[in-house]
Amino acid sequence: MGTYALTDSWTMTRRELAHWARQPGRLVVGLVFPVMLLLMFAYLIGGGRGVSGPYRDYLIPGMLALTMAFGLEGTMLAVTQDLDKGVIDRFRSLPMANGAVLVGRSAADMLQSALGLAILVGVGYTLGWRVHASPGAFLGAMGLLLLLRFAMLWIGIHLALVAGRPELVQAVQILVWPVGFLSNALAAPASMPDWLGTAVEWNPMSRTATAVRELLGGPGGEPGHVWAAVLWPLALLAVFFPLAVRRFARMDRQ
Amino acid sequence: MESGGVAVADTAVIVEGVRKAYGGTPALDGLDLAFARGTVHGVLGPNGAGKTTLVRILSTLLRPDAGRIEVAGHDVVAEAREVRRRIGLLGQHAALDEQLGGRQNLEMFGRLYHLGARHARVRAGVLLERFGLTDTGRKPVRAYSGGMRRRLDLAASLIRDPDVLFLDEPTTGLDPRGRAEVWASVRSLVGGGTTVLLTTQYLEEADQLADRISVVASGRVIADGTADELKAATGGDRIDVVLRDAGQLGAAVALLPLPKSEVTVDPDRRLISAPVTDRMAALSGVVRALEEACVEAEDIALRRPTLDEVFLHLTADRAEEAAWAPTR
Numbered sequence: 013m014g015t016y017a018l019t020d021s022w023t024m025t026r027r028e029l030a031h032w033a034r035q036p037g038r039l040v041v042g043l044v045f046p047v048m049l050l051l052m053f054a055y056l057i058g059g060g061r062g063v064s065g066p067y068r069d070y071l072i073p074g075m076l077a078l079t080m081a082f083g084l085e086g087t088m089l090a091v092t093q094d095l096d097k098g099v100i101d102r103f104r105s106l107p108m109a110n111g112a113v114l115v116g117r118s119a120a121d122m123l124q125s126a127l128g129l130a131i132l133v134g135v136g137y138t139l140g141w142r143v144h145a146s147p148g149a150f151l152g153a154m155g156l157l158l159l160l161r162f163a164m165l166w167i168g169i170h171l172a173l174v175a176g177r178p179e180l181v182q183a184v185q186i187l188v189w190p191v192g193f194l195s196n197a198l199a200a201p202a203s204m205p206d207w208l209g210t211a212v213e214w215n216p217m218s219r220t221a222t223a224v225r226e227l228l229g230g231p232g233g234e235p236g237h238v239w240a241a242v243l244w245p246l247a248l249l250a251v252f253f254p255l256a257v258r259r260f261a262r263m264d265r266q
Numbered sequence: 267m268e269s270g271g272v273a274v275a276d277t278a279v280i281v282e283g284v285r286k287a288y289g290g291t292p293a294l295d296g297l298d299l300a301f302a303r304g305t306v307h308g309v310l311g312p313n314g315a316g317k318t319t320l321v322r323i324l325s326t327l328l329r330p331d332a333g334r335i336e337v338a339g340h341d342v343v344a345e346a347r348e349v350r351r352r353i354g355l356l357g358q359h360a361a362l363d364e365q366l367g368g369r370q371n372l373e374m375f376g377r378l379y380h381l382g383a384r385h386a387r388v389r390a391g392v393l394l395e396r397f398g399l400t401d402t403g404r405k406p407v408r409a410y411s412g413g414m415r416r417r418l419d420l421a422a423s424l425i426r427d428p429d430v431l432f433l434d435e436p437t438t439g440l441d442p443r444g445r446a447e448v449w450a451s452v453r454s455l456v457g458g459g460t461t462v463l464l465t466t467q468y469l470e471e472a473d474q475l476a477d478r479i480s481v482v483a484s485g486r487v488i489a490d491g492t493a494d495e496l497k498a499a500t501g502g503d504r505i506d507v508v509l510r511d512a513g514q515l516g517a518a519v520a521l522l523p524l525p526k527s528e529v530t531v532d533p534d535r536r537l538i539s540a541p542v543t544d545r546m547a548a549l550s551g552v553v554r555a556l557e558e559a560c561v562e563a564e565d566i567a568l569r570r571p572t573l574d575e576v577f578l579h580l581t582a583d584r585a586e587e588a589a590w591a592p593t594r
Contacts, residue, residue: 016380019377019380020378023374023377023378026374027363027366027374030365030366030370031365031366034365034366034406035365097359097360097361097362097363097364098357098358098359098360098361098362099361099362099363099364100361101327101355101357101359101361102355102357102361102362102375102422103378104326104327105325105326105327105350105353105355105361106350106375106378106379107347107350107351107378107379107380108378108379112378
């Protein structure tokens with residue numbers, strides 16, 4: 013065990029990169045969609061209820077967090093599509109490292125998410141958004157966002173392994189949207205009814221968004237939220253990472 | 267131990283008393299099987315007989331509930347990784363990355379067998395050549411024909427020259443041309459000395475490709491032997507008589523010197539068929555009886571039973587046995 017874990021994981025990551033090269037359209041759509049959402053909220057729908065300061069400066073960190081959370085759908089879809097085909101049987105009958113299939117998936121998804129963040133930040137800049145923070149704080153904010161994405165990734169893998177079929181992804185998609193919007197990504201909790209505001213504050217996504225606002229020095233940032241933005245994703249990982257790995261290793265029980 | 271007279275050192279696969287149930291429904295119900303290296307063993311049975319469950323257990327994809335299974339000298343549960351190094355698997359559904367091309371698939375699987383980048387590339391080239399897939403270019407597997415996909419799948423199963431190759435219904439869903447392609451590929455492998463376990467529901471396929479055949483029904487082996495032995499075990503040879511006039515079928519059955527209870531009549535083909543014990547006596551008896559009664563025959567032939575007949579015979583026996591012992 014272990015000797016081939018790295019090379020096998022790299023082989024599986026390369027497989028995902030080869031999929032991008034084969035179907036660049038898919039990758040591009042995945043990257044453009046959050047930009048579309050950002051523009052929609054910046055110019056069409058967004059009012060920034062309860063936000064003190066320019067809405068754009070509140071919205072962009074929120075959109076970054078929202079994009080990380082919505083990444084769950086892409087992960088789920090990719091995993092269920094793999095399960096649906098016989099190729100997973102071949103992987104499992106090879107003398108390869110057990111977790112390499114999942115590591116390849118997560119490496120590719122993290123790469124895509126990092127790319128997505130860079131694009132959103134770039135678009136934010138063209139909209140006039142400015143970061144008022146040190147390079148260290150900026151990198152810290154990006155790190156928190158990717159940590160949230162990493163937690164969502166393993167939730168996605170676990171849900172995909174439980175659901176098993178691409179059709180069931182739609183059911184999860186229907187749930188992801190309200191959960192995503194039930195956060196402070198787009199509007200301040202102060203503008204909401206008390207009970208809703210409380211629920212929104214507890215959403216892990218809200219914690220990350222608030223921490224990012226704090227680190228980047230925009231409206232909606234409150235001091236002391238960084239630790240919550242670290243702990244929440246770690247807690248989710250502590251639950252879903254072992255669940256997903258166990259589920260994958262025991263797939264033969266199905 | 268029922269290992270069919272195979273010396274243990276030469277056995278490729280040993281299966282003893284294997285059970286597997288899905289939610290209380292047994293798929294394998296105490297199955298025994300053994301066969302030697304360098305042979306092709308056919309597992310023949312209808313849908314739901316447990317063939318795929320057996321292959322999934324043998325290829326480490328599924329854990330048995332009970333029983334002992336050794337593949338290429340290693341236990342499939344305790345030494346799964348050792349087994350995986352030594353087997354190739356061709357499942358019922360193409361186990362390929364449909365978005366990638368043929369060469370990309372083979373190189374990826376070669377790397378996962380830890381051949382190293384250069385060796386994996388060379389091996390992919392050799393296999394593409396061997397299975398006539400070199401001119402597929404960058405076309406994704408998604409766009410392949412059924413036969414091409416199956417050949418690429420087979421190539422992927424052979425990347426590391428497996429000690430034992432499992433073929434689970436390799437031609438199900440293929441058109442006759444695709445089937446012929448796969449048969450030719452399997453024959454060339456066997457010529458090269460590869461040990462193969464082949465499951466099929468096509469009797470013709472088992473007869474064509476397998477050295478020995480295990481007939482499986484309801485998760486157990488109900489008969490075992492070469493195709494000839496199985497045929498002999500179920501009543502030996504048969505005589506077929508085709509009449510010129512279908513109207514005379516009833517009269518002919520009455521006068522022919524054949525065991526009345528075992529005669530089958532197919533009016534569409536104007537065919538009377540029956541098992542015989544003494545070939546020559548039966549043939550001359552039939553010819554004489556027809557001449558005396560002035561019944562004209564178009565064709566009279568002695569033949570061995572088909573595996574279809576063997577299979578019907580065996581499963582009928584088993585149904586009777588079950589009827590006698592309903593509470594077992």
